[in-house]
Amino acid sequence: MMPADTLNHMVLDRSPELDRVFHALAHPARREILRRLSDREQNLSELSAPLQMSFPAASKHVRVLERAKLVRRRIVGRTHVCRAEGRPIKRATLWLERYCQTLESNFQRLDALLEELKAHDTK
Amino acid sequence: MMPADTLNHMVLDRSPELDRVFHALAHPARREILRRLSDREQNLSELSAPLQMSFPAASKHVRVLERAKLVRRRIVGRTHVCRAEGRPIKRATLWLERYCQTLESNFQRLDALLEELKAHDTK
DNA sequence: ATGAATGTCAACCATGTGGTTTAATAATTT
DNA sequence: AAATTATTAAACCACATGGTTGACATTCAT
Numbered sequence: 001m002m003p004a005d006t007l008n009h010m011v012l013d014r015s016p017e018l019d020r021v022f023h024a025l026a027h028p029a030r031r032e033i034l035r036r037l038s039d040r041e042q043n044l045s046e047l048s049a050p051l052q053m054s055f056p057a058a059s060k061h062v063r064v065l066e067r068a069k070l071v072r073r074r075i076v077g078r079t080h081v082c083r084a085e086g087r088p089i090k091r092a093t094l095w096l097e098r099y100c101q102t103l104e105s106n107f108q109r110l111d112a113l114l115e116e117l118k119a120h121d122t123k
Numbered sequence: 124m125m126p127a128d129t130l131n132h133m134v135l136d137r138s139p140e141l142d143r144v145f146h147a148l149a150h151p152a153r154r155e156i157l158r159r160l161s162d163r164e165q166n167l168s169e170l171s172a173p174l175q176m177s178f179p180a181a182s183k184h185v186r187v188l189e190r191a192k193l194v195r196r197r198i199v200g201r202t203h204v205c206r207a208e209g210r211p212i213k214r215a216t217l218w219l220e221r222y223c224q225t226l227e228s229n230f231q232r233l234d235a236l237l238e239e240l241k242a243h244d245t246k
Numbered sequence: 247a248t249g250a251a252t253g254t255c256a257a258c259c260a261t262g263t264g265g266t267t268t269a270a271t272a273a274t275t276t
Numbered sequence: 277a278a279a280t281t282a283t284t285a286a287a288c289c290a291c292a293t294g295g296t297t298g299a300c301a302t303t304c305a306t
Contacts (some may be wrong), residue, residue, distance in 0.1 A: 004169075011152040013151050013152075013155035013158055014151045015151065015154075016265075018148075018149075018154070019149050019150065019151065020149075021174065022145050022146070022148040022149035023145070023146070023149040025141075025145040025219075026141075026142050026145035027142065027144040027148055027263095027264085028136050028137045028138065028141075028142065029136075029264095031136040031138075031141070031218075032136035034222060035136055035222070038222055038225045038226045038229065039221065039225065039229060039288070040229070043282080043283095044283065045282060045283085046283085049134065053264090053265070053266090054265075054266065055282090055283080056265085056266080056267085056268080056283090056284080056285085057265055057266075059263090059283070059284075060264075060265085064263095075270095075283095077273060077282090078272065078273040078274070078281065078282045079273090079281090079282060079283085080282080080283070084226055086226050086227065089222065089223055089226075092219060093219045093220065095154075095214065096148075096212055096215060096216045096219065097216060099157060099158070099161055099212065100209065100212055100213065100216065102161045102162065102209055103161045103209050103212075104209070106161065106162060106163070107209075110252090114252070118238055121302070125247080150293095150294085152294095154266095165270070166252080167253065168251080168252065168253085175295095176294090176295070177295075177296065177297080178252090178253075179254080179255085179295085179296080179297085180294070180295055180296075182253070182254075183293090183294075183295085184294090185294095197287090198253095200252090200303060200304070201252045201253070201302060201303040202251090202252060202253085202303090203253070209282070236259075237251090
């Protein structure tokens with residue numbers, strides 16, 4: 001028999017990593033940071049400058065991205081250089097694609113059913 | 124010249140729809156609800172039953188999914204039948220894929236640069 | 247007409263989020 | 277040694293989130 005918390009995982013679709021990734025993506029400032037980091041590495045000052053909010057606020061957003069492992073930081077002297085990380089995004093994309101797929105396959109199933117009913121009616 | 128808030132849109136990558144979609148996906152119970160709705164329509168009672176939380180809590184989760192337009196509800200007598208909606212997910216997937224793409228193309232660019240440097244060294 | 251089933255609403259609570267400001271720490275520059 | 281730069285830390289605030297319970301409205305079945 002499966003342990004109880006494994007069952008919970010199944011019923012609640014738990015995945016703290018996915019939680020963190022999607023939550024990180026749910027704020028415009030953080031998507032903006034990612035967009036800029038996808039082009040090139042940038043340190044915190046560069047990242048925060050265009051973000052019409054205080055430096056500490058921007059810094060917190062970066063940390064949310066780090067918790068989700070969407071961003072890694074290496075410290076060079078007094079500057080913290082941030083770099084976008086690809087792996088977790090791919091997991092998220094996978095979830096979405098799998099979801100879309102079952103959705104569509106069931107739409108197709110429904111369409112087929114409707115077709116069949118229509119054919120049956122006109123018979 | 125562009126109006127000021129258009130500029131803000133660009134700098135902050137604003138998109139309330141994306142905000143809502145990603146936020147909706149950031150909770151295990153809501154992903155679970157979606158997973159089940161991707162198979163077939165279900166009413167609130169059916170949805171809430173396996174979710175180890177009170178009925179009103181589950182109902183609130185469904186409403187978060189509705190705000191994000193990931194779920195639509197039609198009322199049939201006393202039951203509220205929920206159905207998964209595909210479009211907004213596709214927008215989110217698109218964002219992720221576009222992001223992944225620029226990320227990878229820049230990794231390739233970096234790799235090319237490194238190759239070039241290496242070649243230069245051994246010359 | 248009663249009663250059970252389905253769902254909403256409102257009030258409440260604890261905790262998280264997103265922002266601020268001010269102060270402190272650490273590395274560079276002058 | 278002093279000033280500047282890059283960043284964290286802490287305290288605070290308003291509001292959102294995620295959950296509960298209890299009371300209410302509708303609809304369906306008996």
